[in-house]
Amino acid sequence: MKIFTNRPFIVPRWIILIADTVISTASFVLSYFILQEFRFPLLIRGHFFIYAGLFVATSLTVFYAMRIYRGLIRYSNTKDMFRIFSAVLVVSLIYPVVSELVAIRLYRIPRLDMPTLLVLNFFISSSLLIMLRTSIKEVYILAKGNALADVKRVLIYGSDQHAILIKQAIEAANNEKVVVSGFIQSGGKKINSNIEQKRVYHSRELADLHKKFNINKVILPNSLSNNADVRRIIDQCLNLGIQVQAVPPSEQWVSGKLSMGQMQDLRIEDLLPRKPIEINNQLVSKEIYGKRVLITGAAGSIGSEIARQVMSYNPEMVVLCDQAESPLHEMQLELEEGYPAAKIKTFIASIRNLRRMIIPFKEYRPHIVFHAAAYKHVPMMEKYPEEAILTNVMGTRNMADLSVCFGVEKFIMISTDKAVNPTNIMGASKRIAETYVQSLNSSSFNPPSTELLSDLLRDADDESISVVNNKTRFITTRFGNVLGSNGSVIPRFRSQIQHGGPITVTHPEITRYFMTIPEAVQLVLEAATMGNGGEIFVFDMGQPVKIADLAKNMIKLAGLVPDKDINIVYTGLRPGEKLYEELLNEKEKTLPTHHEKIKIAKVVSRSYKEVLNDIENLTELCKQGDHFKLVGKMKLIIPEFISNNSEFAKLDDVKGRKKVLFVPAFTETINIRN
Incomplete structure (x- = not known):
């Protein structure tokens, strides 16, 4: 029989019970011989066999009752050893009573020197039983280790x-x-x-x-x-x-x-060079408790985590808004497992659809809006710049305007470090959205300036809707990459490792700031509590990390060797991608806050009327389908937007100044939102 196989041979427990009883009895006999200096007066007369038989019965009964035979010997631990000590001690306490009742009173044979005998037996018996288990365990481990x-x-x-x-x-x-x-x-x-x-x-x-x-x-x-x-x-x-x-x-x-x-x-998240983040939960709770909260992009990585953390502060209601049906449904089910279903509402719509987005504002009247919906993938937006404008800019405008009209207390926009000195369309679109939100905060202008929005609000027939008085405080939060978000580098690397590689990295020197999703959302909530309106909050993301080092560490965490088990291949920078990200541009300064990881960026603001006109012009250009005219206009709006590794770089001269590009000016308000 093979003992050391994948299906190990296990000794029946009754054999272990008998072996323990034999060892215990042998210890009892040995203890008696030692005390008698190996003279056998009781043994000669046969009296000792009665004592030995009673000891066998007592040991067998106690060992069975206390189950010291259970469990696998090769996995014996301190608890098992303590159980052996306890069982031998119980035998030592019960045996004198048994011998008194049976051996002395029934058979009337001479007494043994019981206390001394049992003390000696306790040490010998327990030592032998423990040594047996330890020896078997060590032999098994050695044999098993050699066999496998x-x-x-x-x-x-x-x-x-x-x-x-x-x-x-x-x-x-x-x-x-x-x-x-x-x-x-x-x-x-x-x-x-x-x-x-x-x-x-x-x-x-x-x-x-x-x-x-x-x-x-x-x-x-x-x-x-x-x-x-x-x-x-x-x-x-x-x-x-x-x-x-x-x-x-x-x-x-x-x-x-x-x-x-x-x-x-x-996880690779556990290896980031950063300190744990601590937030003032009392302030956040005071801000959210009993409030109605609307979250756009609620099925995405950031939006879903905002929903989880907001729910922990006991709001009156959370409205989850997204256009992705299945992820939104999964998010609803997840939250309903821990919170009352009545507090969780879902709404499927695109933020680009102004007519649809009026509905959740009218029905639920949110106090706070977290705007996380956006297109975020840089190479995709380089191909489809009009989509970046319509979603990231116009979608943000829709949500911001509706927040003013329905008296939302705070509007928190989730932005990105790619909006700083943007080198791609996605980052530039987010920067334009930032300027609109910031200008709207200090604006006395009426946001529903388009004929369509005015008509829609008039149809709502609700006197509580304000189209003039802007009391909403607009706050922007800006941070870098989050680990584990949908489509981000971590899931992609993990998938490539699972498939045997190679891992693809665009450039050996490319670096990024990283933060876990829960950490980023913690700071978003903290910034939301301290914001008075008009601020752009930037987060301390810790030390930037080389993507190549990240890839190597992920390979090592999988127990593999970089460039041996899994190769790393450098593919070149993608369109719009830059080697490093910034949280501030050269003209922006920061002010401290009471949280060491949150600072306020001092950004040059623009007038609401000027920004609104630029956005209307961009929206009209989206309808024309000319990408170069559209991106050219974006570069005029955001002078620091210098394309990198992109076909739109031809719109920039060698010094970074924009080439002259004919872009028609639009002075009329354009009614195109629907």
């Missing part, structure tokens, strides 16, 4: 109770291909000590341990991934090709217990 080349040897970070629970969860999973080789930490009194029969090593020994034991994996609590010592260990692991897994906080364990299935590979 693909066995994974694991180190666990830490030596506290949390680390012990991780070890026990691994062993309880009965996974024959995972062996805990020890614990590792950066210092402390427990270095070189043993816990649960495993040694605690210093982190500086990691490279040697990797060679000695062929360590495949290091497991650490997820809460420590930003700890400086742990980060050094993670970097060591990545360089040595050791996989890193994280364990969720104990409050997330199922039924209070940790299982192997809850251990997850360390």
Whole structure:
């Protein structure tokens, strides 16, 4: 029979029970012989067999009742050892009573020196039972490790109770291909000590341990991934090709217990060089509690996270608006699992459709609008500039105008660092939208200046709608790339790794600012509370990250070797793409706020009338289908818009000044929104 196979041989539990009873009885006999100095007066007369038989019966009964035979010996741990001590102690307490009732009173045989005998037996018996389990365990691990080349040897970070629970969860999973080789930490009194029969090593020994034991994996609590010592260990692991897994906080364990299935590979988000973000939850709660909130782009990466976090502050209602049917439905179902369905409303529409967008404003009367709907992919917008204008500019105008007309208290626009010194159409369209929102904040002009919007509002027949008095405060938040958003670099890299590569990076030196989606939304909510209107808030995104380094770390996190297991291929910059992003241009300065990661950009503002005229001109050009005229007009509106790696670069001269381009001027208000 093969013992060490993928389907291991398991000794029946009744055999373990009998073996434990035999060892315990043999210990009892040995203890008696030692105390009698190996003279056998009771043995000669046969009396000792009665005592031995009673001891067998007592041990068998107690061991069965306390179930010390249960569980696999090769996965014995501290709890099992304690159970053995307890069982032997119970035998030592019960046996004198049994022997008194049976041996002495029934058979009337001489008494043994019971206290001394049982104390000696306690130490011998418990030691032998524990040694048996430890020996079998070590022999099994050695044999199994030699038999299976693909066995994974694991180190666990830490030596506290949390680390012990991780070890026990691994062993309880009965996974024959995972062996805990020890614990590792950066210092402390427990270095070189043993816990649960495993040694605690210093982190500086990691490279040697990797060679000695062929360590495949290091497991650490997820809460420590930003700890400086742990980060050094993670970097060591990545360089040595050791996989890193994280364990969720104990409050997330199922039924209070940790299982192997809850251990997850360390995410690239956990390796960003940044400090944890802290926000003033009380201020955010005061801003949102009991309010009606409308979120555009609610099915997208940012919009959906805004919805999740807003719901946690107990608003009166959240209206989820998006044109993507299935993701919006999924978002609704997700929120309804944790919150009353009556608080969650959905509305399917495009923000470009002014007539449709009046409906949620009229029906739900939101106090706060988070405007996250936008086109964001740079190469796509280079191909379809009119779509960028109609959605990112006109769509924003629709939402902003309606916010004024329906008395929205605050309008928060989600912008991008690509709006700073834009090199592409997407960034330029967002910058134009920023200028409109900012100009509208201080405007005394009537936003529904088009005939269509005036007619629509008149049809609404609601005296509470104000078409003159602008009391809405407009706030813009500007930040860089978020990790894990739909269509972003992280999911793409992950997919490429899963398919065996290669990973495609546009340029070896390209860098980006990164932030996780929850972190970005936390700052959006904080900025929304502190905004008085007209501000453009920029976020401290931490240190910029090279995309090539990001790709290499993702390959290493997958337990692979860059340019060996997975190749990295450089494809060249895409149209409109630049090597690095900026949160401010050279003319913009910042003012501090009470939050160290949020600053206010001092941006040169333009008059509402001037911006409105530019937007109307752009909208008319969208109807003509001439991309060069349209982009040329965008460059006149945003002088710092210099195309990069794009066909529209011909509209710029070598010094970055715009070439003269004939763009017709439009002075009349154009009625084209529908």
